[in-house]
């Protein structure tokens with residue numbers, strides 16, 4: 143019988159026949175925000191294969207290596223299967239009844255702002271709706287957050303200010319008709335691979351591609367113009383382009399007059415961005431900048447795509463505002479294939495924000511401090527609600543250290559590896575009086591919990607994810623739950639009932655979606671029946687509404703598009719004598735987030751098994767470092783040991799690391815200085831030194 147060895151002979155060798163599925167289930171990928179439709183192959187209670195669903199609108203059958211092989215974590219033997227309570231520093235297995243009664247008894251003491259809930263952008267909309275409802279209705283606080291604070295909070299703050307809505311303006315399939323793609327601060331082939339495929343196809347069919355990135359990323363091979371700017375200088379780059387556009391009369395003055403406001407004030411703010419200043423600040427030759435400005439402004443429709451290279455800065459909101467200014471200046475918004483497109487990182491980070499996993503808004507971005515909205519939700523949920531905004535994620539850590547917040551419930555996140563200045567996060571978690579973690583594996587963060595609850599994966603429960611193009615899509619149960627684990631929404635509903643709460647008697651996720659639709663105007667027309675075959679893009683206002691392909695068609699969500707004047711602000715921590723290099727963080731195609739799931743895949747591990755510090759050959763030579771050497775990387779906040787990869791994909795003076803590997807926890811180095819508006823930490827720029835060991 144034929145055998146295939148997947149990695150080395152130390153690992154399990156599978157029988158080819160064992161890999162053949164006997165049934166197939168359509169679902170949605172659990173990794174990035176592209177939201178590829180997948181077909182899961184199932185045999186017994188095991189996922190045996192994954193392939194792309196040709197009928198899925200976001201990917202039309204294409205998938206990346208994470209979608210194809212990343213499912214192996216579902217069947218991993220290290221899955222949590224039994225609730226655990228810590229006694230004298232050791233976890234002891236308990237029944238669900240014991241675990242939930244213990245948690246209920248403890249949490250009853252921490253109602254109000256002594257409590258915080260960290261929800262999960264990995265979980266489904268239905269799970270997260272229950273989490274935020276529990277936090278508000280049962281615990282009486284708006285302290286609920288998710289990892290969006292660490293990725294796209296500047297998008298929400300910036301685009302809401304300019305356009306009135308912080309979501310991707312266009313759809314993935316519109317990329318094929320874009321004439322100029324402007325990809326800034328996105329390593330698209332690694333982080334959103336199927337979107338990168340669409341971009342490359344568009345380029346092959348004649349579109350122009352402008353890539354702006356401090357690193358020579360894969361996409362820059364296809365670029366018409368590659369702008370390799372210094373990390374943290376995006377505002378200077380974008381304002382420089384806009385000054386050229388205005389100076390050469392390439393602005394769309396009809397669009398500006400009819401659809402926008404505040405142009406005059408904005409125009410004045412362009413004055414300091416002379417070509418001399420921009421070239422000096424960004425390191426981009428002026429000829430390239432001028433060429434990029436002309437191409438973007440004239441070869442329409444043009445569309446901007448960005449990700450964390452734009453947002454994870456102390457001036458992340460300004461960066462986002464600059465992209466919105468550029469789109470409005472050239473009339474490239476509110477039209478097919480023209481817009482501003484923030485690429486969402488996690489599978490359901492769009493959905494968790496939509497359904498109220500934020501401290502300042504209820505589902506549908508309805509403000510918690512608006513008395514009308516408060517009344518609406520008090521009526522819908524039959525309760526009284528707190529009227530003040532809750533704390534953001536980074537504020538929660540500070541609040542714990544200040545001795546105010548004392549108990550926390552965290553689902554499906556691993557802040558010990560994912561958050562900036564991770565040592566600070568660890569200190570805060572250790573100060574909590576009571577800490578519950580609900581997850582599928584014993585993560586670095588879960589080890590610090592008082593109670594750990596075993597949840598189910600995306601393959602074991604029904605629900606929906608909302609992808610980066612605002613499409614609400616079905617995720618389907620493919621296998622039975624593993625061990626004694628329970629679906630996330632059901633765990634929290636059971637806990638709510640232990641705390642005598644009403645309104646948590648859902649029989650299935652479809653009923654939860656019906657409640658979401660009843661309180662969330664943009665999801666008003668979404669039901670499981672309507673999205674059985676193809677997902678719908680919000681706004682989808684009622685049962686007859688067809689969903690919305692692109693936003694701001696005849697008017698912006700806020701009425702008129704608002705130009706915002708901007709100034710250039712340098713990053714919070716620049717290199718100096720002691721820490722002479724800039725560290726910027728990146729993503730790998732082969733792993734996801736803190737590696738909790740992808741590192742359970744033998745095939746993904748075979749493709750990338752360890753962290754590598756990328757360093758330019760000139761810097762490596764100056765430091766006496768050879769390829770593969772081990773080095774110590776230190777910042778003002780911590781140090782890590784890591785192997786070196788010498789490559790000219792990073793410029794002189796810049797080094798880069800991912801944060802997928804707990805053995806080299808990059809985020810002990812990163813800076814937690816915050817954007818004053820969006821409160822996002824500056825994980826894209828910090829000063830480090832590198833020493834051979």
Ligand code: SF4
Pocket residue numbers: 171172173174175176177178201204205206207208209210334335336337
């Ligand atoms: Fe999954 Fe994203 Fe890859 Fe699609 S592109 S298969 S959604 S990780």
